[in-house]
Amino acid sequence: MIADVEAGKIKRVIVKDLSRFGRDYLQVGMFTEVLFAQYDIHFIAIANNVDSQKGENDLTPFVNLFNEWYARDCSRKQRAVQRMKGTSGKRLSTQTPYGYLKGEDGHLIPDEETAWVVKLIFNLCIQGYGPTQIANELTRRNIPTPGTMEHRRTGNMRHYSPETECVWCSRTVYFILARKEYLGHTVNFKTYSKSYKLKKRIPTPEEQQVVFENTHEALIDQEDWETVQRIRAGRRRLNKQEIPALFSGLLYCADCGSLLRVHRGKNISKGQECYCCGRYRVRTKSCSMHYIREVTLAELVKDNLKQIVKMAAEDEQEFVRRLTCQSAKEQAVKTRVLKKELELKERRVKELDGIIKRLYEDNITGKLSDERFKIFSADYEQEQHSLREEVVALQKQFDDAENTCTNISSFLKMAKRYADFDELTPAMLRDLIEKIIVHEGDKSSGHREQRIEIYYTFIGAAESSQITVKRKKKAA
Numbered sequence: 001m002i003a004d005v006e007a008g009k010i011k012r013v014i015v016k017d018l019s020r021f022g023r024d025y026l027q028v029g030m031f032t033e034v035l036f037a038q039y040d041i042h043f044i045a046i047a048n049n050v051d052s053q054k055g056e057n058d059l060t061p062f063v064n065l066f067n068e069w070y071a072r073d074c075s076r077k078q079r080a081v082q083r084m085k086g087t088s089g090k091r092l093s094t095q096t097p098y099g100y101l102k103g104e105d106g107h108l109i110p111d112e113e114t115a116w117v118v119k120l121i122f123n124l125c126i127q128g129y130g131p132t133q134i135a136n137e138l139t140r141r142n143i144p145t146p147g148t149m150e151h152r153r154t155g156n157m158r159h160y161s162p163e164t165e166c167v168w169c170s171r172t173v174y175f176i177l178a179r180k181e182y183l184g185h186t187v188n189f190k191t192y193s194k195s196y197k198l199k200k201r202i203p204t205p206e207e208q209q210v211v212f213e214n215t216h217e218a219l220i221d222q223e224d225w226e227t228v229q230r231i232r233a234g235r236r237r238l239n240k241q242e243i244p245a246l247f248s249g250l251l252y253c254a255d256c257g258s259l260l261r262v263h264r265g266k267n268i269s270k271g272q273e274c275y276c277c278g279r280y281r282v283r284t285k286s287c288s289m290h291y292i293r294e295v296t297l298a299e300l301v302k303d304n305l306k307q308i309v310k311m312a313a314e315d316e317q318e319f320v321r322r323l324t325c326q327s328a329k330e331q332a333v334k335t336r337v338l339k340k341e342l343e344l345k346e347r348r349v350k351e352l353d354g355i356i357k358r359l360y361e362d363n364i365t366g367k368l369s370d371e372r373f374k375i376f377s378a379d380y381e382q383e384q385h386s387l388r389e390e391v392v393a394l395q396k397q398f399d400d401a402e403n404t405c406t407n408i409s410s411f412l413k414m415a416k417r418y419a420d421f422d423e424l425t426p427a428m429l430r431d432l433i434e435k436i437i438v439h440e441g442d443k444s445s446g447h448r449e450q451r452i453e454i455y456y457t458f459i460g461a462a463e464s465s466q467i468t469v470k471r472k473k474k475a476a
Contacts, residue, residue, distance in 0.1 A: 002035070005039055005041060006039065008039070010041065013041055014043075014044045015045050017047035018060070019070070023068050023070065024068060024197060032060070048060070048063055071196065086189055091106065091108075091188070092188045092189070098118065098146040099114050099115045099118035099219055107216050108181070108216040108217075109217065110217055110219060117138070119220065121173060121176055122182075122220050122225075122228055125231060126427040127425065127427045128249075129244060130244070131171075133244070134168075134170075135169055138168040139166060142166045143166060145165065145168055178232075183213075183218050183220060185213050185215060186212040187210070188210045189208065189209050190209055223413065223431065226457075227430050230430070245262040247275065247436065248426075250430070252435055252436070252437050253277040253287060253437075254451075256277065256279050256286065256287040258277055258278040258287065260276060261277075273295075275291070275297070276290055277289060277290040290440050301424065301429075301433075302424050309415045313415065342394045346391055348387055349384055349387050352384040355380055356377055356384075360373075414457065415432070431457070432456055433454060433455070434456060434460075436452055437453040439452065
């Protein structure tokens with residue numbers, strides 16, 4: 001209508017009342033008092049007795065404002081209903097997640113046609129595939145996309161294209177990997193709008209979302225979910241090879257903390273593939289190389305994994321006892337260090353209180369000038385403020401160290417999956433290993449010695465997880 005007004009096709013606009021024209025008093029006022037006057041449009045609102053040719057109605061702005069208040073009040077009531085419904089555990093979203101169907105009672109039930117695809121996506125991620133590689137694999141297998149399945153069932157064309165029925169994109173895979181609904185949970189209030197006038201939805205921070213656990217059948221178990229989220233948290237660089245590197249995203253430099261990057265290519269044999277510090281490859285002076293071959297690392301990790309898994313399977317009670325003792329020792333050392341540092345900083349905060357008090361007394365008695373007092377007190381107060389922030393942070397670390405409980409049962413559950421294995425797989429490594437710290441090689445003894453530390457999921461570094469690689473130094 002506005003386009004026709006601007007084109008000169010309309011000379012008169014008639015509405016039942018002003019609320020039928022709009023409930024945004026700013027927009028309605030702009031059209032009726034500015035735009036229509038500019039194009040000489042005759043505007044009539046019958047119920048409100050508004051006729052632009054009879055002159056301005058002084059009550060029109062108030063009527064528009066009351067109309068907007070009505071819309072605002074309706075929005076407030078709807079938000080309250082949605083809030084009550086969402087906090088009671090009922091699912092708010094009208095969109096059914098891919099892999100599920102909506103049952104008769106409104107609860108989600110697994111979809112036989114698509115649930116296996118969700119499990120495949122998570123499994124590929126655990127094996128080391130990134131979202132783009134997973135999307136390419138699903139496309140290669142000619143698996144219909146979520147938009148295609150929705151179109152086939154409902155006729156909805158929103159996310160459907162006849163030319164790309166089985167062409168997946170990495171963004172779709174990314175969102176599937178991030179959905180907590182596949183754990184069997186209901187997640188409400190994932191988005192919000194700033195105002196009832198704005199239709200754009202904004203993601204809600206995760207800590208403000210409301211999660212109700214075990215409301216429907218899960219497609220992914222908790223251990224696999226945590227493994228996938230740990231993989232997604234680490235940034236991985238895509239390479240030209242279709243098969244991901246075995247230890248990609250698991251190796252860290254012991255000196256600078258950077259990820260180790262894989263060095264591979266078409267002209268490099270499998271035995272020559274290696275890892276080196278990512279910061280070394282960018283700027284050689286930032287860190288040393290920390291070079292280690294993949295075949296060497298794989299052999300060492302496999303032997304250590306077999307030892308840990310065998311110990312956990314053969315004598316579970318002894319394994320739990322050793323881990324518990326080790327965890328207790330580590331926590332005792334950490335607690336002792338934190339307690340000492342905390343006491344030092346708290347003592348310094350009290351000393352600063354006394355110093356500032358004496359400065360104030362010296363200033364009152366005239367021993368210290370006002371200018372000097374301002375300089376000294378500002379410095380001491382700044383130091384005290386910083387110390388108090390550090391004390392709060394240390395107190396939190398101290399409380400966390402005392403309350404830490406090693407989740408050994410979760411590791412044992414994982415270890416039973418791989419009680420008997422011959423070769424390492426990306427899925428196994430990401431299930432059992434959190435990270436591997438690689439130290440720089442040392443040639444001072446005539447042999448190249450290199451230490452690696454393996455940190456297992458849920459239990460951290462076990463007693464036998466620190467390994468030294470020894471190789472004879474080549475003769476000149």
